[in-house]
Amino acid sequence: MVRILLADDEAMIRAGVAAILGVDPAFEVVAEAGDGREAVDLAISHRPDVALLDIRMPKLDGLAAAAEIRRVAPGTAVIMLTTFGEDDYIAKALDVGASGFLLKAGDPRELIAGVHAVAGGAAYLSPKVAQRVITQLSGGRMGRGAHARDRIEVLTDREKEVLALVGEGLSNAEIAGRLFIVEGTVKAYVSTILTRLEVRNRVQAAIVAYEAGLVRQDR
Structure with a gap:
């Protein structure tokens, strides 16, 4: 069971996201927060597997909440919920340790896939978000x-x-299954890749993969 903390200051958004997550029997929303400070407190008390955080929230914004959750509850992976108008926040979210980025107006299947991926230790970038991350970070795609x-x-x-x-966005276990190798070998490969590319986490490695053309953009 994947235990999820959902944080958004709009009750209707929380209800909608919770309804989508409720379709998957592997998910359980264990707590909901209406602001960033409450999200941090609930992460400490509930220790969820995944925290879904809106970037813009009162009292403590999503970026600050993500950084604090990663500090006080390192076992909780963070997914940021974004809109198309918040590109400037995405690069900053990378720096605070977010493992996933999803659009609020995106395909519900991406939400489910993203939570599964991040809960399994992988990074997940919604394809549309990935394109915008690359553009925002690059200043020039070519x-x-x-x-x-x-x-x-x-x-x-x-x-x-x-x-x-x-x-x-595959987890180590999924990569192992795809390549017919053991999961420990995949972990060793990922560690080496992060070191050789001089990136800090799987999200940044995933961005390099997109930029280098290793990932199909229409997936």
């Missing part, structure tokens, strides 16, 4: 893509395969 392709040349062919699957 130059950024060429740089990313140069960066991945330090990787072996097998490591590139693993990186592509990280970019697709």
Whole structure:
């Protein structure tokens, strides 16, 4: 069972997200918060597997709440809920340790897939969000893509395969199943990839995978 904390200052949004999550019997919304400070307190008391946080909330915004949750409840992975008008926040969310980014107006199937991925230890970028993250961070897609392709040349062919699957949002277990290797080997590959690419987490590695063209943009 994946235990979820849902935080948004709009009750109707919380109700809608909770209804979508309720379709999957593997999910349980254990707590709901209407502001960032409450979200941090509930993360401490409930220790959920995943916290879904709106970026803009009163008392403590989603970015600050995410950073605090990662500090006080490191076992809780964080997914940020964003809108198209909040591009400036996305790069900052990467820095505070968010593992996923989803659009509020996105496909409900992405919400379910994203929570599963992040709960399994993977990163998840909604395809549309991924495109905007890349654009926001790059300031120029063509130059950024060429740089990313140069960066991945330090990787072996097998490591590139693993990186592509990280970019697709697969967990270590799913990557192991796809490549017919054991999960421990995947963990070793991911650790090496992060080191060689000089990135701090799977989300940043996934962005490199997108930029380098290892991940299909229409998935």
